[in-house]
Amino acid sequence: MSDANVAIRLLQNSDSLAALTELLHRAYAPLGEMGMNFKAIVQSVAETENRAKRGVCFVAVAGEELIGTISLWPPHNDPGSEWYHRPEVASANQFAVEPQWQKQGIGGRLLARGEQWAREAGYSELAVDTALPATHLIDYYTRHGFRQVEFVTWPLRNFSSVILSKTLDRVAHGR
Ligand SMILES: CC(C)(COP(=O)(O)OP(=O)(O)OC[C@H]1O[C@@H](n2cnc3c(N)ncnc32)[C@H](O)[C@@H]1OP(=O)(O)O)[C@@H](O)C(=O)NCCC(=O)NCCS
DSSP: OOGGGEEEEEOOTTSOHHHHHHHHHHHHHHHHHTTOOOGGGTOOHHHHHHHHTTSEEEEEEETTEEEEEEEEEOOOOOTTOSGGGSTTEEEEEEEEEOGGGOSSSHHHHHHHHHHHHHHHTTOSEEEEEEETTOHHHHHHHHHTTOEEEEEEOOTTOSSOEEEEEEEOOOOOOOO
């Protein structure tokens, strides 16, 4: 099946959170092999659900199979980052594509859908964070128009992180 047969839609109640969690584990496992203890390598189904339901969760589906996901959160006051506290900043979290489906543009489509959601919800920035040693991810986000805005260290993580943010085009009105 090609990328053209992959749909991006909101997570539905009928979707399996266990399957979504297993997808996250598989996608993030290589980061673990690189020595970074990202939460998504081992998180529980309940954590997946909590993180998906802090905002909106989009999934990529090929037929009946979940093959990608991204969760968008509104601004929040979790300690550690001042950028995420800003009222104009939405954030993208638990972003993953099934390994065998990677490098076909599905991640780019999920990110674009997240940007569209954030723009339509009235936010002017979409931010992500990733590990400083994950230079391939920093490069990926930079190629997608994100810039580095803050350095943070999250509790329980064995790496320092960078927050990258992208200024969103304004929604066109008056058409
Ligand atoms: C990050 C992640 C979600 C990206 O998903 P993806 O579907 O592979 O993303 P894309 O296909 O849009 O882009 C990946 C690369 O494939 C390339 N690509 C896209 N379509 C392509 C195609 N049709 N043919 C060949 N290459 C293609 C892109 O140019 C991009 O190259 P780059 O990394 O050199 O910029 C995925 O790699 C993943 O799940 N990683 C593990 C979890 C993770 O790191 N999450 C983020 C934590 S902060």
